[in-house]
Amino acid sequence: MSREPTAAQRRVIDAADPVTGRLRGTEAQLTALVRGGLAFRHPRPPHDHFLTPAGRRLREAPAGAPERPAPSTEVFAARVGGAEEEVPPSAAVRLREVRSAWQGLLELRRMTNPDGAVDRPCAWERGHLVRAAALALEAAGHHPKTAGADGYRVRATPQPEAVAVYAPDAAARSACAATLERAGWQAGEYTEPRTRVRYLLASPRRA
Template sequence: MGEIGANGVFEAATGDGPPTAGDAARTAEVQAAYAGLIQIRRLTGTAPAPWERGRMVWAVALALEAGGVPPSAVAGDGARVAAGYRVVADAERPDAVRVEWAGPPGGAAPREAEGRLREGARVLAEAGWEALLYRGAGGRRFLEVEPAG
């Protein structure tokens, strides 16, 4: 999920879609989408806005990408081809999402995970989210993210 979708609508890069363009056009699209989100917050007087809370995977992914954190990506065959964040719904908590640092097999992603996730937590805190770093099964680090406050 990245780029402009087939229906012409912006899609946040969750880390489980094709590689994003990473060019000036993509940066402009991300910044425009994030500016729209900020406008929704102004209108509702809340951060994150109720609209974001209903689309947490998308909203957290957008905040990360707008904050300069790169998304992971997968090829058409499902093989992970880029290291970066991966945002998924939290199966145990519907009011939270998980952010992992994922990359191609044999790459540096596991070694980079803690530092990159801390960077992501900082970006998310600035965007109105609470992100706590945990160590999961097999020692893998992840963020649990929920609306701040």
């Protein structure tokens, strides 16, 4: 969203069903939340609206917390890894945010996969490959690369529906591959022809 939710929109978010994240509000309120990445409209009748992981994060913010920066259009700002990424100021807060985002993503799978499956990625993940793969890794306890520590890096590739995952060594690559496979991805190890760097090529499983 380009700005924080209005007071009325925030009341809609706070009143969401605690389990499913189902929303009640005016069409204008719900449309604005969808546009801002805080809600999604279910594709099947009766086309109810539900919180996205970002919406769940906002709802779970402690009462009286300072206003957050306007959310981006990404459902969740997963850490993709890189020397430019900063370590979150509070590891405990970040852990809660990541767990909430992952649970919200599983709910998104349940609500948008045609058969309600939660063991394979949904359409949103296939449209946001780097962020989705990074969230799966971070939610499982892997640490991204930062200026002060080595870790995974997730990068886009020219191949359709595939991301490259770099890790410090063979054991880390194997652990990342296992995590992604449990999260519904397919992952195989490859070598870059020019640099000889080993990496994982991962893509969301469809069935």
